[in-house]
Amino acid sequence: MSRQSGGAGDPANHDEIGHEQEYVSMLYDRLDGLREQAARRLTDELRNTGGTQQARSQRDSSVSFYAEQIEQFSAVENGLCFGRLDGSDGGRHYIGRIGIFDTSGDYDPLLIDWRAPAARAFYLATAANPQGVRRRRHLRTRDRKVTGLNDEVLDIATASPTAHEEVTGEASLLAALNAGRTGRMRDIVETIQAEQDRVIRAELPGVMVVQGGPGTGKTAVALHRAAYLLYTHRRELSTRGVLLVGPNATFLRYISQVLPTLAETGVLLRTQADLFPGVAARRVESAEAAALKGRAVLADVLAAAVRDRQRVPDEPLEIELPQREILHLHPETVRAARDRVRRSGRPHNLARAQFDVEIVHALAGQVAERIGADPLGGENLLEEADLAEIRRELRDEPEVRAALDELWPVLTPQRLLADLYASPERIATAAPMLTDADRELLHREPGGWTPADVPLLDEAAELLGEDDRAAAARRERIRSLQREYAEGVLEIARGSRSIDVEDEAEGGEILGVTDLIDADRLLERQEEADRLTTAQRAAADRSWAFGHVIVDEAQELSPMAWRLLMRRCPSRSMTIVGDVAQTGALSGTPSWGEALEPYVARRWRLEELTVSYRTPAEIMAVAAEVLAEIDPELRPPRSVRAAGVSPWDLTVDGDRLAAELVEAATREAADLADGRLGVIVPAGRVDELGAAIVAALPEAAVGEQPELENRVVVLTVAQAKGLEFDTVLVADPGGIVAESPRGRSDLYVALTRATQRLGILRAA
Numbered sequence: 001m002s003r004q005s006g007g008a009g010d011p012a013n014h015d016e017i018g019h020e021q022e023y024v025s026m027l028y029d030r031l032d033g034l035r036e037q038a039a040r041r042l043t044d045e046l047r048n049t050g051g052t053q054q055a056r057s058q059r060d061s062s063v064s065f066y067a068e069q070i071e072q073f074s075a076v077e078n079g080l081c082f083g084r085l086d087g088s089d090g091g092r093h094y095i096g097r098i099g100i101f102d103t104s105g106d107y108d109p110l111l112i113d114w115r116a117p118a119a120r121a122f123y124l125a126t127a128a129n130p131q132g133v134r135r136r137r138h139l140r141t142r143d144r145k146v147t148g149l150n151d152e153v154l155d156i157a158t159a160s161p162t163a164h165e166e167v168t169g170e171a172s173l174l175a176a177l178n179a180g181r182t183g184r185m186r187d188i189v190e191t192i193q194a195e196q197d198r199v200i201r202a203e204l205p206g207v208m209v210v211q212g213g214p215g216t217g218k219t220a221v222a223l224h225r226a227a228y229l230l231y232t233h234r235r236e237l238s239t240r241g242v243l244l245v246g247p248n249a250t251f252l253r254y255i256s257q258v259l260p261t262l263a264e265t266g267v268l269l270r271t272q273a274d275l276f277p278g279v280a281a282r283r284v285e286s287a288e289a290a291a292l293k294g295r296a297v298l299a300d301v302l303a304a305a306v307r308d309r310q311r312v313p314d315e316p317l318e319i320e321l322p323q324r325e326i327l328h329l330h331p332e333t334v335r336a337a338r339d340r341v342r343r344s345g346r347p348h349n350l351a352r353a354q355f356d357v358e359i360v361h362a363l364a365g366q367v368a369e370r371i372g373a374d375p376l377g378g379e380n381l382l383e384e385a386d387l388a389e390i391r392r393e394l395r396d397e398p399e400v401r402a403a404l405d406e407l408w409p410v411l412t413p414q415r416l417l418a419d420l421y422a423s424p425e426r427i428a429t430a431a432p433m434l435t436d437a438d439r440e441l442l443h444r445e446p447g448g449w450t451p452a453d454v455p456l457l458d459e460a461a462e463l464l465g466e467d468d469r470a471a472a473a474r475r476e477r478i479r480s481l482q483r484e485y486a487e488g489v490l491e492i493a494r495g496s497r498s499i500d501v502e503d504e505a506e507g508g509e510i511l512g513v514t515d516l517i518d519a520d521r522l523l524e525r526q527e528e529a530d531r532l533t534t535a536q537r538a539a540a541d542r543s544w545a546f547g548h549v550i551v552d553e554a555q556e557l558s559p560m561a562w563r564l565l566m567r568r569c570p571s572r573s574m575t576i577v578g579d580v581a582q583t584g585a586l587s588g589t590p591s592w593g594e595a596l597e598p599y600v601a602r603r604w605r606l607e608e609l610t611v612s613y614r615t616p617a618e619i620m621a622v623a624a625e626v627l628a629e630i631d632p633e634l635r636p637p638r639s640v641r642a643a644g645v646s647p648w649d650l651t652v653d654g655d656r657l658a659a660e661l662v663e664a665a666t667r668e669a670a671d672l673a674d675g676r677l678g679v680i681v682p683a684g685r686v687d688e689l690g691a692a693i694v695a696a697l698p699e700a701a702v703g704e705q706p707e708l709e710n711r712v713v714v715l716t717v718a719q720a721k722g723l724e725f726d727t728v729l730v731a732d733p734g735g736i737v738a739e740s741p742r743g744r745s746d747l748y749v750a751l752t753r754a755t756q757r758l759g760i761l762r763a764a
């Protein structure tokens, strides 16, 4: 076993801490220097105007580059350096959030980026396999002060295969796990464990599924993998971008700080509801309706719905031209045209031009017959040029255009879907394979979109092809994002103004960047060079193909949602993390093979995470009983620690539940040193129980997107997915199971949200 030392009160540490302080202070000085240099360069670039198009474009690249650098240098301020490796060869390396080099000398690394190959031993070395490491040191810092250190001497002579041998940096790990929660996820860069490191640094190509029980660090690993991939494959991924999909907006806010503190801001975080640009899917619908919309058969329904809009009239259509001339469009003519156009295989909107040609051709034939007929019975007297002119005129005729619009309307995805949902007849035509009850579930009045509609809108967009209006709207959206971006750059420049001022004070006039350029001017320049960040451009573009896609809580995705995501990632470079035992949605997946095989057959690999860092052993024992009821074959993850407190479990009269819950919440909230209390309740009772708790504890958050930084948060299981709290109260577990479409999975999720204490309040 590795020998550990470094307790806070250890006097031998005192000198060492002093030593380390010197080094760490030197690193912060360098960081300040780098930030000032970037701010100076940003200011210089923004001051320069004019020049050739190429010069302007280069300048704009530099502006983005320096703005991003300043952001990164600020983001790594906390815990800049957190580790040291002493090699058995006498070498010594400091490990931190970014790489810093000695630019005055031989470019030696002063601080090694945690993602660099040279840092890997920090996470992997054990006494049994020291990888050339003699000592691993974890440094603890607050602000810029070194507050403590822990050493592990990796000594093969005393190595033994104990349970903890597989844990690296145990003291630092336990300190991180026992720290109070803040309502925002923290990064784990200081204490990544070996099984997690393997996943984080796995190669870029291919589909990797990371299956792991609650609290095994799947979300943490997914985020660190995004940062690792961007570092290691920067060139490839900075142009295509990385997309991370999470289960809901509250979850995305919960994890939003992690990547910035790892100095990465280029990852697009989205929920399924946000994956169709221009649509905010906030409408609510029943679990059954959502489940139905998630089924793969909906792809066939939509294809049929599109075909249904390519109409053949029952009777000949009369088209009246200005001189009261009447043309007839016969059903057979339209059918023949429609079939020929369909055979081209083009998406509906893009095929419309061909349909127009076919129909106008047929109508022009009728006109030609009338005006060009040879009275002597010979060939038609009109020449090709005359016919072309007739066709041109017909195409511009409002009556002809109206007929074409009726027979083959150009449709937006929204129009197609809204019309389908609103009409039982259209549903009946498009969905003969569904039951009456399912068809009834699809029927609804227009008025907003649900998250389950988003994959259908996307599917519809594929079937329809994009028309010009959608492209114009997109250009407009991009323009507004560009403006935001321009303002963001100026904001950064303003933020670094004190540095500008100091610089200028020495040698001349004091001019801030924002005195020299405003957002509109900058916007013009951005537009020329299209300097939007990759993530922003990707966000506005429905059909963007990402370089890598990461899906968290992936077990919740429906087959239709998988279709959407696979379209966003044609290279099939994906990291999919989740736990099939936690599947809550009816349309979610009970098996990874089932979800993925339609797209990659068996070409996906499985990695498993087996240790729970969140859930203490006492709580995991309670959750394990529920897991066994879900599937006796499933094993819960091993807890890395015990909390020393047993969960409590109380049954009260049903009508006393609210009062008892308020009392328990008040007691548990008072017992929190710092940290957070989560109260998980059945969705059907969240308003009632939430109001009761808020009345007693006004600081409690409850609602559609409760603020997780509040000390007390009342939420449903769906909202609690992926989150954690120091203490958790689960109210009315029977109610949670009764309302859950997948039985006990939701209860399993609820029981595994606590890092320290769990209380269960049952209603008799």
Ligand SMILES: Nc1ncnc2c1ncn2[C@@H]1O[C@H](COP(=O)(O)OP(=O)(O)OP(=O)(O)O)[C@@H](O)[C@H]1O
Residues within 6 Å of the ligand: 173, 176, 177, 186, 187, 188, 191, 192, 193, 196, 212, 213, 214, 215, 216, 217, 218, 219, 220, 221, 579, 582, 613, 614, 721, 722, 723, 724, 752
């Ligand atoms: N190596 C580690 N060092 C420190 N903390 C860790 C480590 N691994 C995981 N954690 C912590 O454990 C907790 C659970 O991690 P995370 O939320 O990523 O788990 P999960 O597998 O996604 O859980 P769930 O399935 O419940 O969503 C988090 O607080 C995370 O920071």
